[in-house]
Amino acid sequence: MISLRGKVALVGAADSQVGIVPDLDANELCADAILLSLADAGIDKDQVDGLITCNSMSKPLLYHAEAMAEYLQIFPRYCFAAGAGGGTTFSILHHAASAIVTGMADIIVIAMADCLRSGLSREQSLLVQSSTGHPQFEQPYGPTVPAYYALIAQAHMAKFGTLPEHFAEIAVACRAHAVQNKTAQMRDPITVEDVLNSRMIADPLHLLDCSLVSDGGAAIVMTSAERAVDFPHPPIYLLGVGEGHSHEHISQARSLTTSAARESSKQAYVMAGLGPKDMQFAQLYDCFTPTVLLELEDLGFCEKGEGGPFISSVGIGPDGALPVNTHGGLLSHCHPGNPGSMFALTESIWQLRHSAGKRQVSNANVGLLHAQGGVMSSHTTLILGRDAG
Amino acid sequence: MSRIQPQVSGLSREFFDGCNKGVLRLQHCKSCKAIQFYPRVFCKVCSGRNLDWVNASGKGNVASFTVVRKALTEGYKEPYIVALIDLKEGPRMMSNIVNCEPELVTVGVDVRVVFLAWSDTLSLPVFELSNEK
Numbered sequence: 145m146i147s148l149r150g151k152v153a154l155v156g157a158a159d160s161q162v163g164i165v166p167d168l169d170a171n172e173l174c175a176d177a178i179l180l181s182l183a184d185a186g187i188d189k190d191q192v193d194g195l196i197t198c199n200s201m202s203k204p205l206l207y208h209a210e211a212m213a214e215y216l217q218i219f220p221r222y223c224f225a226a227g228a229g230g231g232t233t234f235s236i237l238h239h240a241a242s243a244i245v246t247g248m249a250d251i252i253v254i255a256m257a258d259c260l261r262s263g264l265s266r267e268q269s270l271l272v273q274s275s276t277g278h279p280q281f282e283q284p285y286g287p288t289v290p291a292y293y294a295l296i297a298q299a300h301m302a303k304f305g306t307l308p309e310h311f312a313e314i315a316v317a318c319r320a321h322a323v324q325n326k327t328a329q330m331r332d333p334i335t336v337e338d339v340l341n342s343r344m345i346a347d348p349l350h351l352l353d354c355s356l357v358s359d360g361g362a363a364i365v366m367t368s369a370e371r372a373v374d375f376p377h378p379p380i381y382l383l384g385v386g387e388g389h390s391h392e393h394i395s396q397a398r399s400l401t402t403s404a405a406r407e408s409s410k411q412a413y414v415m416a417g418l419g420p421k422d423m424q425f426a427q428l429y430d431c432f433t434p435t436v437l438l439e440l441e442d443l444g445f446c447e448k449g450e451g452g453p454f455i456s457s458v459g460i461g462p463d464g465a466l467p468v469n470t471h472g473g474l475l476s477h478c479h480p481g482n483p484g485s486m487f488a489l490t491e492s493i494w495q496l497r498h499s500a501g502k503r504q505v506s507n508a509n510v511g512l513l514h515a516q517g518g519v520m521s522s523h524t525t526l527i528l529g530r531d532a533g
Numbered sequence: 534m535s536r537i538q539p540q541v542s543g544l545s546r547e548f549f550d551g552c553n554k555g556v557l558r559l560q561h562c563k564s565c566k567a568i569q570f571y572p573r574v575f576c577k578v579c580s581g582r583n584l585d586w587v588n589a590s591g592k593g594n595v596a597s598f599t600v601v602r603k604a605l606t607e608g609y610k611e612p613y614i615v616a617l618i619d620l621k622e623g624p625r626m627m628s629n630i631v632n633c634e635p636e637l638v639t640v641g642v643d644v645r646v647v648f649l650a651w652s653d654t655l656s657l658p659v660f661e662l663s664n665e666k
Contacts, residue, residue, distance in 0.1 A: 267606060274605060280539040281571050282627045284657060286601065286609040294599035295617055302597070302640035346615075347600040347635070395617055395627040396571075400597055 149415050150532035152241045153372035153379035156185025156253075156365030157493040159486075162478040163329040165359040166262040170200035173257035173361040175215055181253065181363035186376040192365075194222035194249030196240055198232045198256040198482050201272045202263025212255070222249035229276065229517025230429055232256070233485035234524035238385045240366050250367060256483040257361020269357055273481065276518055278393040290354055290432060292394050292519040294346040297434035299400035301348065303449070308348050310452030311433035312339035314468075315352045315475050317461035318430060322472025324462065324503040329356050330476045353433040355474035355484070362486035364493065369532055380496045383510065384418065384527035386411025394519040404523045405442035405514060412512075412525040413444070416533070420444040423512045423527075425495060425505045426466060427488035430473040436460075439514050440468075443525065467505050470495060485515040489526075496530050534607040538652055544572040547586050552656045557589040557646050559622055570624035591646035592663065593620040600635040614638055618660055629659045637662060 158180030160173045168176065174197065182189055195218065199208040208225035222243055228235050233256070240252045260269045270288060277283040277292065300306045316336055322328035334352060342351040372379035388404030388411075391397045413419055420443060428439045437451035445466060446454035460468035471477045471491035474484045494500045495508045505511075513526040541549045544560075548571075551558035559568050564581035568589075575582050598616035601609070614630040616638070630638055631649065644660035651657045 270605060278571070278627075280545055283537045284539050284651060285615055285627055285629050285659075286536065286605045286613060287615045287627065288601055288603065288605050290603075291599045291601050291615045295597040295615070298599060298640060299597040344600075344602045346602060349599075395625055400617070 146245065147415055148241045148245060148385060149383055150381050151369055152244045152366055153369050153381045154364050154366055154493050154528070155372050155375035155377065155379055156181040156187070157490040158184050158363055159327065159490050160257060160361040162327055162360030162480070162487070163358055164261050165259065170203040170257050170259045170263055170361070171205065171212065171215065173259065173359065174212055174255050177257055177361040177363040178216060178253055178255045181255070181365050184377070185365040187251065187365070189216055189218050192218050192251050192253050193220050194240065194243060194252030195220045196236050196252060196254045197225045198227055198236070199225050200258040201481055202259040220249065222252065227482070228522045229482060230431060230484050231515045231517030231522040231524050232482050233489060234513060234515045234526050235387060235522065237366070237382070237489070237526060238387060238524060241382055241385065244366065244368050250371065252366045253363055254366065255361065255363035256486055258480040258483055259359040260357050260481045261359045263359070278395065282393055282395055288346060290346040290349050293432040293434055294349045295394060296400050296438065296520060297348050300434060300438065303401055306437065306452040308340060309336055310437060310455055311348070311353050312336040313455050314430065314433040314436045314460070315339045317464065318469045318473040318475040320461040321467070321470050321503060322476035325472050325477060328472040328477040329358055330472070349432055355431045355479040356476070358478035358480045360478045360480045360487070361483055362490050364489060378497055378530065380493050381529050381532045382526065383529045383533050384412035384416030384525070386415065386525050388523045390521060392518050392521050397520065401438065402448060403438055403442050403516065403520045405439050405516065405525065408523040408525040409443045409514070412527050416527040418510060418527060420512070422510055423466070424508045425470055425511045426468050427470070427492055427511065427513045428468055429485060429515045430469055430475050431479065431484070433475070435516065435520065436468065438520065443512065443514060462503065470500065470503050470505060485513070488513055488515070492528055496528055536608040536651060538655065539657070541655065544574065548572055549655060552648055552658055555648050557591050557658050558586045559589045559620070559624060560584050561587040568622045568624060570620070570626055590621050593618045593644055593660070595630070595638060595640055595642050595644060596625055597640055598630065598638050616660065618644060630661065631659045632661045
């Protein structure tokens with residue numbers, strides 16, 4: 145297998161306006177993010193020869209990437225839309241890196257946006273997201289998206305003694321990061337008590353254990369390591385990447401408490417020649433607080449079952465030994481659905497460029513990013529760094 | 534507003550026919566004897582293609598559960614319990630636990646199947662605590 149280590153780099157990154165953005169629809173936000181990312185990369189749209197997008201739920205297009213290329217009047221030789229739920233972003237990065245290394249494209253833009261907040265009613269938003277369940281054997285029983293993840297949380301609690309307080313600490317840490325981020329949707333500090341006193345949605349998940357419902361989009365520009373040195377910002381290199389896909393429907397999962405993040409991270413660590421202890425920060429998919437806890441375990445930051453005590457003792461907030469979701473994550477920055485991890489990606493690029501301002505992690509040279517889609521189903525781990533290695 | 538209705542199609546007809554007759558039917562591999570759910574065109578254990586159906590005991594225990602406090606749609610009345618049930622025969626399935634206070638449900642507790650009308654033409658398997666009644 146050809147290693148992708150150090151072969152490609154991210155040379156442009158931008159977020160659209162995020163949070164509650166009623167004036168632009170999902171595809172307009174997507175175009176906006178693309179134009180901003182090209183400006184950040186210092187290139188003209190005509191230089192883009194690859195485009196990868198993810199369809200939106202609020203304004204779906206049958207052939208999304210092709211339609212976005214048409215909208216922007218770019219004429220790529222490599223163009224497709226992908227969909228793997230919240231894991232889509234990083235899975236696409238894997239594909240894009242392969243496409244650059246094999247010569248399918250030289251400059252690829254990855255972009256996605258959605259408007260779960262302003263483009264759908266509350267009930268539509270709930271229904272479209274819960275359709276991740278099996279249409280015959282799960283959905284009829286009325287599981288909401290929080291309910292799917294509550295099943296994982298409850299199993300972890302029963303098996304390892306994890307407490308609601310441990311989950312709450314994750315929400316508190318993400319909010320503490322968001323306080324430092326002017327673009328975050330939720331910026332008022334919260335406490336563990338606030339989380340535990342918030343309305344119960346699906347036991348053991350409280351309202352503040354659940355991600356936001358937002359509008360927003362983001363885009364990045366990727367090219368080969370050779371070309372990357374000619375762009376205005378320092379290139380951020382892909383050092384490791386790996387995927388693991390264990391199921392789609394939670395009732396078919398091999399395990400409720402151990403995920404395919406083990407497989408995805410193992411591949412990424414081997415490719416990068418690095419391990420969990422080498423990471424100065426981690427951006428972990430936090431659609432609900434329990435996913436972060438399981439990911440910390442499955443990515444090797446602590447032993448299986450030790451996620452709760454790890455969070456309490458090591459700390460994942462701005463002052464913690466392992467800052468997690470330095471932008472505020474899906475819990476406090478924004479969560480427009482499938483594009484959610486794009487913001488973890490743009491944030492990581494800024495952290496590694498050392499341009500993250502007040503929330504800059506000191507000596508940030510290497511970071512780990514992890515996203516999952518479905519219900520702990522599809523996993524992709526990325527390791528990014530300032531040096532090609 | 535009604536609850537979400539499963540589309541009865543293909544191999545699942547045998548399963549849903551069973552539900553309408555008050556029987557929980559599972560696929561059985563004639564080659565390796567594995568029992569599986571949901572129905573597939575092959576045995577997920579040995580990849581054999583020679584499958585028939587068996588009647589399950591309807592007994593199992595709770596692998597995990599949640600109490601939904603904010604219903605999916607108006608077709609569902611909160612609070613309701615969504616659970617993963619490990620059937621005695623091996624397979625795991627999602628279902629509801631009915632006829633009990635949410636506080637009585639724990640991971641590992643024994644349950645048994647009952648069938649509930651989901652529409653005029655279809656019943657679905659749900660579970661109740663087996664130490665009740």
